[in-house]
Amino acid sequence: MAHSVEGHLNLKIAEYDRRIRTLVYAYDEMRLEHLKLLDRCLPREGGLVLDLGGGTGALAAAVAERFPTIQVQIWDTDPAMLSFARERCAPFGDRMKFVEKSFASPLPACDAVVACIALHHVKDMNVKGQIYRHIFAALRPGGIFANADTLMEPRSAPRAHYFDVWSAFQQSHGISNAEARQNFATWAGEDCYTSLSQEMKLLAEAGFPEPDCFWRHEHQGVFGGIK
Numbered sequence: 001m002a003h004s005v006e007g008h009l010n011l012k013i014a015e016y017d018r019r020i021r022t023l024v025y026a027y028d029e030m031r032l033e034h035l036k037l038l039d040r041c042l043p044r045e046g047g048l049v050l051d052l053g054g055g056t057g058a059l060a061a062a063v064a065e066r067f068p069t070i071q072v073q074i075w076d077t078d079p080a081m082l083s084f085a086r087e088r089c090a091p092f093g094d095r096m097k098f099v100e101k102s103f104a105s106p107l108p109a110c111d112a113v114v115a116c117i118a119l120h121h122v123k124d125m126n127v128k129g130q131i132y133r134h135i136f137a138a139l140r141p142g143g144i145f146a147n148a149d150t151l152m153e154p155r156s157a158p159r160a161h162y163f164d165v166w167s168a169f170q171q172s173h174g175i176s177n178a179e180a181r182q183n184f185a186t187w188a189g190e191d192c193y194t195s196l197s198q199e200m201k202l203l204a205e206a207g208f209p210e211p212d213c214f215w216r217h218e219h220q221g222v223f224g225g226i227k
């Protein structure tokens, strides 16, 4: 039976959408930046966008809505997240595909690759470099890779500043400083935040002629390159 609007999954999507905006700094600003960059680089008709680690499908749905003839593939290894995405993206019918595969796999030819707070799950920079090489190989000339993610400094003073800013942001959403610090400690177990210079180096090594940070505010950035 199809899920009702108030079905379990939809409630969870609503809860995810609300909660992610209390935890992740500049989540909506990064979405707007993604759409602006795609507007600049996608063909006027058709085209394929890959959303790596697309999770609940929020970015993919925004892309499908903004570009009515585009095809979007969401790549994610978590079947529960893909099930969220299927529910959310049902209105876009067969323009959306849900690929239960690691984003470290070779990728199909496409016009753009996007990712939002997903590639920081890659801890090994050799693996990240390989992922960027796959992305570069998959893009058509003129195609864009735009990754929205946390950028962290190895030096302690700027790093402390960014975590203070991030904590203050969470506090503005009713989370205490202690809870925010606990969030960072918990996430450190599975997340690996890179610096902008590390990212630029990996992108250049993958073949991007002019790797770029398209947008940045404090520790959040949208960066990548145009092939």
Ligand SMILES: C[S@@+](CC[C@H](N)C(=O)[O-])C[C@H]1O[C@@H](n2cnc3c(N)ncnc32)[C@H](O)[C@@H]1O
Residues within 6 Å of the ligand: 020, 052, 053, 054, 055, 056, 057, 058, 059, 075, 076, 077, 078, 081, 101, 102, 103, 104, 115, 116, 117, 118, 121
């Ligand atoms: C924090 S969520 C972000 C979801 C979504 N992009 C967003 O902006 O809300 C990270 C996603 O990356 C996915 N992920 C982690 N490692 C992955 C891998 N190796 N291949 C594909 N997806 C992966 C997780 O399953 C999860 O859905």
